[in-house]
Amino acid sequence: MEQVPVIAIACALLLASSAALSGCGTVHQTSEFDCIVATGEDAIAACRLDDALYLLAIAPDGSEQLLRTRMRSDGTWTPLERNFFPPLDSLQGGKPALARLEDGTLLAVFPAHRTPTNVDLIECRFADGKWSAPRWMDELNSPAWDSQPALSPDGTLLLFVSDRPGGRGGKDIYIASQLSHGWSQPTLVGISTLGDDITPALMPDSTMLFARRRDTTHGDYELFMARPAEPLVWAQAQPLPPPISSPADELAPVVWDSLLVFSTNRTGGHFSIAQTRLCGPVTLHVVVHPSPSITQLEGTLTVASSASIQTVSIGAEGTCAVHLDAGRQYLIRYTNRCSNRAVQWNISAPCDPMRAVVIDLSGAFPDEQRGWETTLANVFLPDDYLPATDEHRTAAALLARYNLAGPREQSASFDRSAIEELLSAVATRAACAPGEPITIELAASPPAMPIRYSGATLDLPALGGSLKGGELLSPERAALLRAYTAQQLLEEALRVHPIASRYQDRIHWRLAVLDESGQSIRIRITFGDGEAAGW
Known part of the structure; x- marks a missing residue:
């Protein structure tokens, strides 16, 4: 496997309403990440919903405001928007989680102050043009601090952070599954350590990203990745490499296809929101072999994920290469006019921040009546x-x-x-x-x-x-x-x-x-x- 090259791109500034925001700090042309949002206050990435990135702007007095920006087709970002989820965007409890359910309902999970000293989780749903009444998620909440929710892309899993008794460290990550009415009892995620694990996020293939407090004096938090070993069980977490990692703080990861959006203070002063490539390129290489009854290999390869469907022609040599989006599940199907059958694979395109990934598939039609x-x-x-x-x-x-x-x-x-x-x-x-x-x-x-x-x-x-x-x-x-x-x-x-x-x-x-x-x-x-x- 070859090393993924890193391309330097200049910092892009965004405008809030019609007023210019303060700059991203000193970001040189040789910088290995892009600063995309700087508000002059701490900007914490919250979540992605459709084509929009939601973030939390935290003023020096601790007041919060939920903001939104959208990615254009050319990869740039629109000016920041405000006041789009009233009254939910003024709860002042921390970053929210948003997901669109299978039936089109928008699910919002927000942390909110239940008392001046206690933060708990609430949920609200938007359907048929109106919001439901906010509901305290008491099947998940505790007398301790419960915050930083993160939903899986389909809204069926919820991660959150709590310092409740019974954890392994100061702040730990918990997980719950959505039921027909409410949520399952939360369980401690097995990757928790004696330190603090915060701001989790789930990729479409269930890979988890989160921030962990360092055990050095070079900074407070760095980003880690844990791949799923089995449903609701993750393998040992590994730190993300440079340019994502730095001596500064990195936290609040949000996955945007093969990009990683996160908050960092590496530019000095406040936290700003940056983006960089998270996943190396993923290439699917397919080789189809002749069988005793089928020697003509020209056919069609269908590559389908939850986000797209594409068809690729396979020539007489029986080979083709296709680019895949990292972190997605795919159904690969090869058909040939000389057979009524199909050769089919189910694969996952892994996100590897260290390397380019090549997935090799080979197959042949079974021998059949000619x-x-x-x-x-x-x-x-x-x-x-x-x-x-x-x-x-x-x-x-x-x-x-x-x-x-x-x-x-x-x-x-x-x-x-x-x-x-x-x-x-x-x-x-x-x-x-x-x-x-x-x-x-x-x-x-x-x-x-x-x-x-x-x-x-x-x-x-x-x-x-x-x-x-x-x-x-x-x-x-x-x-x-x-x-x-x-x-x-x-x-x-x-x-x-x-x-x-x-x-x-x-x-x-x-x-x-x-x-x-x-x-x-x-x-x-x-x-x-x-x-x-x-x-």
């Missing part, structure tokens, strides 16, 4: 009995009683849609088996009683020798004649088909007799060795 089969009903010979319709019921009864020759005006006929299916099968699968012989077997049912042939003389080995007009046919020869008549109709249809006609010189015909009597024909198409094709 043929096609259908059965046609009501296939009549030129001298077959007509079906017992009202028009011919009496005639059919007389023919059956006296064993007379069938009506001469009747010609062989069968379902045209079945012919189209056959032609499509030849056109599609012949292209998937270049150069291989194509065998079309027509196995016909013998009639229930002998039939007298009244047509012109035929001299065909497939019919067991010469066939003369007036000859009384055995059931086997009548079945072969039925199959031969169908072959003539199919050959005529093949000659005029724009694609299937290209493969006529590769087609071999085989006539056979079915065991059961009736008026049906079973059609089988095989490519190459019929035995290998599974017939």
